[in-house]
Amino acid sequence: MGSILRIILQRLALGVLTLIIVSLVIFAAVNALPGSFATAILGQAATPEAVAAMEQTLGLDKPAVTRYFSWLFAAVQGDFGTSLSQANFASFAGSVADTGVTVADTLAPRFRNTLFLAGLTALIAVPVAVTLGVLAALYRNSAFDRATNIFTLSSISSPEFFMAYVLILFLAVLNPWLPSLSNISDDMTLGERVRTSMLPALTLTLIVTAHMMRMTRAAIINLLASPYIEMARLKGMSPFRVIVKHALPNALAPIVNVIALNLAYLITGVVVIEVVFVYPGIGQLFVDSVKTRDIPVVQACCLIFAAAYILLNLLADVLSIISNPRLRHPK
Amino acid sequence: MSRLLTMKDIWIEGRSDETWNPIINGVDLHLDRGEVLGLIGESGAGKSTMGLAAMGYCRDGVRISKGSVEFDGTELTTASAAVKRGLLGKRIAYVAQSAAASFNPAHKLIDQHSEAPVQHGVSSRAESSRDGMELYEKLRLPNPDTIGFRYPHQVSGGQLQRAMTAMAMACRPDLIIFDEPTTALDVTTQIEVLASIRDIVEQFGTAAIYITHDLAVVAQMADRVKVLLKGDEVETNETREMLANPQQEYTKSLWSVREFERPAKPAVSTGTTPVVSVDNVTAAYGTVNVLNEVSFDIHQGRTVAVVGESGSGKSTTARCITGLLPPKVGGISFDGATLPLSYKSRTKDQLRQVQMIYQMADTALNPRMSVGNIIARPVEFYLGLKGAEKRRRVDQLLEQIELEPSQYYDRLPSELSGGQKQRIGIARALAAEPRMIICDEVTSALDQLVAEGILRLLAELQDKLGLAYMFITHDLATVKAIADEVVVMKDGRVVEQGPKAEMFQPPHHPYTDLLLSSVPEMDPDWLTNLLAERGVDNIGDAAVDKM
Numbered sequence: 098m099g100s101i102l103r104i105i106l107q108r109l110a111l112g113v114l115t116l117i118i119v120s121l122v123i124f125a126a127v128n129a130l131p132g133s134f135a136t137a138i139l140g141q142a143a144t145p146e147a148v149a150a151m152e153q154t155l156g157l158d159k160p161a162v163t164r165y166f167s168w169l170f171a172a173v174q175g176d177f178g179t180s181l182s183q184a185n186f187a188s189f190a191g192s193v194a195d196t197g198v199t200v201a202d203t204l205a206p207r208f209r210n211t212l213f214l215a216g217l218t219a220l221i222a223v224p225v226a227v228t229l230g231v232l233a234a235l236y237r238n239s240a241f242d243r244a245t246n247i248f249t250l251s252s253i254s255s256p257e258f259f260m261a262y263v264l265i266l267f268l269a270v271l272n273p274w275l276p277s278l279s280n281i282s283d284d285m286t287l288g289e290r291v292r293t294s295m296l297p298a299l300t301l302t303l304i305v306t307a308h309m310m311r312m313t314r315a316a317i318i319n320l321l322a323s324p325y326i327e328m329a330r331l332k333g334m335s336p337f338r339v340i341v342k343h344a345l346p347n348a349l350a351p352i353v354n355v356i357a358l359n360l361a362y363l364i365t366g367v368v369v370i371e372v373v374f375v376y377p378g379i380g381q382l383f384v385d386s387v388k389t390r391d392i393p394v395v396q397a398c399c400l401i402f403a404a405a406y407i408l409l410n411l412l413a414d415v416l417s418i419i420s421n422p423r424l425r426h427p428k
Numbered sequence: 429m430s431r432l433l434t435m436k437d438i439w440i441e442g443r444s445d446e447t448w449n450p451i452i453n454g455v456d457l458h459l460d461r462g463e464v465l466g467l468i469g470e471s472g473a474g475k476s477t478m479g480l481a482a483m484g485y486c487r488d489g490v491r492i493s494k495g496s497v498e499f500d501g502t503e504l505t506t507a508s509a510a511v512k513r514g515l516l517g518k519r520i521a522y523v524a525q526s527a528a529a530s531f532n533p534a535h536k537l538i539d540q541h542s543e544a545p546v547q548h549g550v551s552s553r554a555e556s557s558r559d560g561m562e563l564y565e566k567l568r569l570p571n572p573d574t575i576g577f578r579y580p581h582q583v584s585g586g587q588l589q590r591a592m593t594a595m596a597m598a599c600r601p602d603l604i605i606f607d608e609p610t611t612a613l614d615v616t617t618q619i620e621v622l623a624s625i626r627d628i629v630e631q632f633g634t635a636a637i638y639i640t641h642d643l644a645v646v647a648q649m650a651d652r653v654k655v656l657l658k659g660d661e662v663e664t665n666e667t668r669e670m671l672a673n674p675q676q677e678y679t680k681s682l683w684s685v686r687e688f689e690r691p692a693k694p695a696v697s698t699g700t701t702p703v704v705s706v707d708n709v710t711a712a713y714g715t716v717n718v719l720n721e722v723s724f725d726i727h728q729g730r731t732v733a734v735v736g737e738s739g740s741g742k743s744t745t746a747r748c749i750t751g752l753l754p755p756k757v758g759g760i761s762f763d764g765a766t767l768p769l770s771y772k773s774r775t776k777d778q779l780r781q782v783q784m785i786y787q788m789a790d791t792a793l794n795p796r797m798s799v800g801n802i803i804a805r806p807v808e809f810y811l812g813l814k815g816a817e818k819r820r821r822v823d824q825l826l827e828q829i830e831l832e833p834s835q836y837y838d839r840l841p842s843e844l845s846g847g848q849k850q851r852i853g854i855a856r857a858l859a860a861e862p863r864m865i866i867c868d869e870v871t872s873a874l875d876q877l878v879a880e881g882i883l884r885l886l887a888e889l890q891d892k893l894g895l896a897y898m899f900i901t902h903d904l905a906t907v908k909a910i911a912d913e914v915v916v917m918k919d920g921r922v923v924e925q926g927p928k929a930e931m932f933q934p935p936h937h938p939y940t941d942l943l944l945s946s947v948p949e950m951d952p953d954w955l956t957n958l959l960a961e962r963g964v965d966n967i968g969d970a971a972v973d974k975m
Contacts, residue, residue, distance in 0.1 A: 322488075324529040331485060332517035332544045346534035422534060422579040 100427070101418055108414065112407035119403040120172075120396060124165050127392050133157060134181050134390040155181060168396065177201050178393040180386075200393045204379065208401060210281060211378040214294055214301070215363035222302040223309065223356055230313025230352075235340050237318060249307035261300045261373040268296060279374040297374045301367060305359040312355040316348035323347075350417035357413035365402040432602055432635050433459040433482060438495035440477055440486070440659075451477050451490065452659045461602065462633040466650030466667065468640055468682075470875035471846070473656040475639045479605045482637055483520050484512050500602065517544035521596035523625075525608040527588035531580035538576030541595045550599045563594035566631070567624040586617035590624050597628060604629070606638045610645060614737040614902055615946040622648055622948075623959055641875060643682060644948035647671055648955040655679050668952055681877065683950075688880050688909045690887055692929060696727045701764045703728050703864050703896040704749060704782065709758035711748050718744050719755070719920045724913075726864060729890060731897040733911035733928075735904065735943065741920040742900045746866045749898070750782055763863075780810045783857035787869035789849035793841040799826075799852055800837040806859040825855040829885065847878035854885065864896040871906055883910050904947045908932065916940050 135151040136143065152158045171178060177200035229249070233242045252260060269277035281293045317340060320326060329343040368380030379398060386394035418424045440452035452474045459465050467475045477490060484497055484504030497504040499520065504512060516522075521544075524530035532540060538557050545556035557576070564572035567590040580588060589609055596604050606625065610618040626649060629636050638649045646653055646667070653670045655662040655678070663676050674680050702725035711719040719741045726732045734742045747753040749760055751771030760767045762781060768774050783806075786792035793802055803822045807813050813821055823833035829851040841849055850870060857865050867886065871879035887910060889895060899910060907914055907928070914931040916924045916939065924937040936944065948954060 324524055324526060325532040327487070328522070328524060328530040329532070329543075330516075331480075331483060331522040332547075333513040333515065334517070334543070334547060335513065338547070343532050343534075347532070420534075423581050426579055426582060 100424075101415065104418065105411065105415060108407075108411045112404075112411065115407055116400055116403055117169075120169065120400060121165070123396055123399040124161070124168075124392075127387075127390070127395055128161050130390065134392065137388070137390045168393070172397075172400070175201075177204070177397040180394050181389070181391045200397045203382070203394060204397055204401070206283065207377060207379045207382045210376065211364055211367075211380070213281075213290065214297060214367070214376065214378060215360060217291060217294055217298045218301040218305065218363055219360055221298060222305050222359075225302065226306045226309035226356075227313050227352065229306070230310040231317065231340060231345065233310065233314040234317035234321075234344070235336060237314070242314075245310065249310050252303040253307035257300070257304060257369045258373050260303050261297070261370060264296055264300050264303075265373075268299070277374070279376040281377065294376070297367075297370050297376050300370055300374075301363060305363065308359055309352070309355050313348070313352050316351045317344045320344045320347055346420065349420040353416045353420070354410075354413045357409040361406045361409045364405040430461055431458060432461045432463075432500055433457070434496075434498045435478075435482060436496045436498075438478070438481060438497070439493045440474070440481060441491055441493050442477075443489045443491075448491075448493070450659055452481070454495070455656070455659070455661045457482070457654065459603070459635050459637065461635055463652065464629060464636045464638055464650045466638045466640065466646035466653040467656065468643060468646050468653060469656035469662075470641060470877060472658060474659040475641075475656055476607050478656065479607050479637055479639050480522075482603070482605060483516060483522060485516070514548070517601075518548040518550065518599045519601050520603045520605070521599070521601040523589075523592050523596050523604060523606045523609050526612055527592040527609075528580065528585055528612075530592065531588060533580055536577055536579055537583065537591050537595075541576065541591070541598055544595070545598050548599060556598060560594060560598065563597055563628075564591065566628060567591075567594055568620065569594075584617075586613050586621055589613065589621050593621075593625055593628065597632065597634070600632060600634075602635060604634055604636045606636055606649075608640055611640065611642070615904070615948075616737060616942060618645075618948070619946050619955070619958070622955060625649070626955070642948065643671075644950050644954070647950050647952045648948060655682070671950055671952065688883065690910060692927075693730065693912050695927065696730065700727060702726055703763060704898070705761045705764075706745065706749065707758050707761060709745070709748050709755040709760070711744060711753055711755045713753075717756075717920065719748065721758070722917075722920075722922055723758075724915050724922065724925055726896045726898055728863070728896055729894045730912045731890065731899050731910055732913045732915060733899045733901060733907040734915045734917060735901060735907055736917035737902060737943075739919075740917040742902075742917055743868055744920070745917070746784070746868055746898065746900060749866065750784060751779075776810065780860045781863045782866065783860050783862040783864075784866045784868065785850070785853045785857050785870045787873055789846065789853045789873070790841075792853055793849060795841050797840075798837070799831075799839050799841070799844070802841075802852060803855050803859050806856060810860045821859070825859055828858065828889065829855045831855075845878075846874055847881060850874065850882055851885065854882075854889070858889070858893075862895070864898065866898045866900070868900045869902070870899075872901065872903060879906070880909075886910065904944060916943070 133148075133152065134155065134157060135148045139147055139151065149158070156164065168178060180198050180200050180203045229245050233245050236242050265277045268275045275295050276293055277296060279293050279297050281290050285293065321344060326339060326343055329339045334343070364379075366380070367378065368384055370376065371378045371380045379401065382394065383398040385391075386398065435455070435457040437454050437456060438452055439450070439454055441448040442451045443449075455474075455478065457465070457478070467478060469475050477487075480486065481492055481497060482499075484499070484507060486492060492505055495505065499515065502511065502515065504515075531537065538560050541560040542553050542556040545551045545559075546553050550556070551559070560576055561572050564575060569575055569587055569590055575583065575587070575591070583591065593609070609625065610621050613621060622645065628634075638646060640646050640649075650667050652664065653667050654664040655676070657678055662678050663670070663674070665675075670679070674683055704726045706722055706724050709719055709722045710717060722741070722745055724732060734745060736742050744753060748755050751760075751767070751769065751774055754769035759769065762778065767778060771779060797805075800819075800822055803825055804818055807818050807821050807825075811821075822837070826833040826836060831848065831851060836844075836848075841852070844852065853870070870886075871882050874882065883906065886897065890897060897910075899906070901907060911928045914925065914928050915922055916931070916937065918939050923939050924931070931940065932944070934941075945958065951957075
């Protein structure tokens with residue numbers, strides 16, 4: 098088990114390094130955008146003096162390198178700074194830090210919502226995808242296999258908003274079972290939240306199932322020519338048992354990796370779905386912040402996205418190792 | 429004795445490119461209770477297909493097109509899948525060639541052992557686990573009480589093969605199909621497995637079909653032998669009768685393969701500079717020494733056979749000579765001059781002088797390149813020939829390996845047989861015009877007749893071109909056929925070396941003796957006598973460990 102711990106620590110260290118590089122790239126990219134926060138807020142007609150005064154107040158006039166490092170040091174200590182766009186600009190001559198809303202305060206509820214939606218989707222999508230994949234492998238080349246493939250492929254090939262509207266049409270408009278607006282709030286009970294978020298979760302399920310299901314099917318079928326699968330058949334085991342007991346445990350690594358990638362997508366890539374269902378997640382906040390050049394929020398979002406990818410991939414690696422007896426029990 | 433299995437007029441076909449090609453053409457087979465039938469033939473003879481058909485099983489793309497398989501009153505060709513599943517594992521069991529690949533890597537041995545008894549409702553998990561441990565003990569596996577809790581990768585090949593035999597015995601079947609169960613094992617390990625299988629089959633009165641290409645093995649195991657050739661039956665007879673008096677030409681040719689032996693060459697005169705000299709080489713992977721103080725010489729026109737079991741350091745020595753693994757201590761010299769240790773610092777000409785031929789011709793040839801290009805590549809790289817000159821040289825090389833250039837130049841490796849692929853490997857090595865060729869188990873993946881052809885070709889080329897060979901092998905029959913000198917290796921050390929005639933004459937080093945006496949002989953009583961001589965606890969790996 099010592100080796101697994103070492104691998105985890107190694108990956109974590111690499112992950113931190115990746116995060117730092119990501120933050121640099123993001124910072125450089127945002128700085129390269131034309132216009133600044135001040136021009137975005139004050140409008141095209143703002144006098145150069147007003148822009149300069151605002152930039153000075155916010156510290157935007159300092160060199161980029163200085164700004165980057167002061168932000169980095171604060172971020173390392175857990176302080177992601179103050180959201181520029183949420184500051185009280187009626188009196189922007191005053192100290193922004195006193196009246197502003199911190200990035201952490203802005204992000205935290207949004208991030209919780211995003212995690213909630215991603216978690217709910219995963220709870221539905223992962224079991225459905227793996228089960229469909231196993232069944233498709235079991236009844237490969239049958240009508241069921243083809244139908245599942247066609248259905249999942251067409252749902253992943255259609256634009257996300259289209260899938261969303263189709264579901265709204267059938268599950269909210271024609272049959273008023275679920276609310277089409279998913280503006281969840283903190284004062285809802287868990288049940289209400291689940292019900293309110295069900296439509297976006299179902300839409301996302303349709304989008305992420307295809308990858309996971311097809312990988313499950315392919316990984317299992319890939320193993321069916323193995324001598325140990327033939328051995329299981331020659332021991333008189335049922336086709337279902339051959340697949341679930343003999344093929345699936347050896348096919349876990351690629352499946353887990355695709356699941357991790359899809360979960361990361363659920364955290365970082367669902368802005369269209371959030372817009373369609375008015376879901377208060379982190380994606381919308383991110384897009385708004387880019388629009389207003391709210392650099393601290395953009396950077397914090399990017400770091401969260403990068404961290405989600407790194408952690409989920411790390412988790413996938415660890416699960417792959419645990420699923421492989423050769424690595425779990427060295428000779 | 430009552431009849432257990434009757435296969436009548438079996439025709440089996442395999443599909444390739446939308447057409448069905450015959451694999452087995454109207455073969456009959458029958459087996460009584462408790463009888464062991466040996467099924468022998470070269471690869472492509474249809475032995476495994478026939479063995480699986482006895483279980484009513486066909487691999488993907490294979491079908492029984494005609495005939496009947498009747499197992500104890502049940503017709504298997506028309507039985508439903510559920511009926512067959514009820515028999516497989518419970519009354520008919522299978523032992524595969526590679527136990528390492530046929531055990532599921534994700535489960536412990538004992539769990540795989542108990543699976544069939546539990547699923548077939550023969551016994552409970554606890555009962556079958558206990559029974560498994562008893563079987564492990566009967567099969568003389570070390571630590572029978574705990575070895576079952578290991579995963580397949582934690583157990584050696586010979587032990588896995590015995591664990592698989594135990595697994596086949598789990599439901600006390602009436603019939604077991606053994607499909608080349610010892611082909612992948614070293615000779616010393618093979619003995620243990622053969623002895624275990626024979627004992628347990630006798631003890632439980634199990635009938636068996638024993639599939640192998642090794643006549644000497646079948647002589648030890650079977651009551652009756654059936655010879656197959658390309659899907660046709662050649663002949664069937666009682667084992668002793670068949671060995672003493674084969675009727676058909678093909679059977680006789682199989683018997684005579686082992687008689688190829690080159691005439692002995694005069695000893696190398698003292699003072700001759702060897703082509704390659706391995707001088708006191710110690711080499712390591714990481715910090716573990718895998719070679720210790722290995723020294724031997726290879727002279728022009730001579731063959732040095734390096735013999736030993738897997739893990740003895742034969743191939744590592746080859747890696748040191750080619751410079752792929754620079755030795756920690758010692759060195760390699762060529763024509764008396766020291767070679768740089770790593771291939772990276774050798775000149776093109778130094779690299780040209782030593783070439784290799786590999787065990788697996790399948791994987792050593794680029795599947796996307798035509799035969800012509802495979803051979804042309806070293807011709808151009810080492811000798812700088814281009815255009816028509818290059819083509820002429822390639823044709824010449826193809827003629828040397830006895831393949832018609834116009835017919836083979838444009839073929840892909842997938843369009844060649846195993847023996848032909850190995851010939852291309854030889855031509856590729858010759859293309860560099862080397863002084864020495866390292867042959868790494870070049871015949872061990874081939875059938876005996878084909879292997880003999882390769883050995884004859886190598887011998888001819890040596891006489892013609894004065895090549896020096898280092899011949900790595902674990903097969904002592906091959907050594908007898910081709911070697912001038914023999915180097916015996918064990919655990920990374922040379923335990924004995926000398927001219928072939930001396931090596932095959934006593935007195936031997938005890939390890940050489942063990943290797944020599946472990947090679948199965950055609951005498952049906954060989955195994956029985958050997959066991960009596962050595963004692964059951966002193967065979968195979970146990971005997972090796974005591975050295």
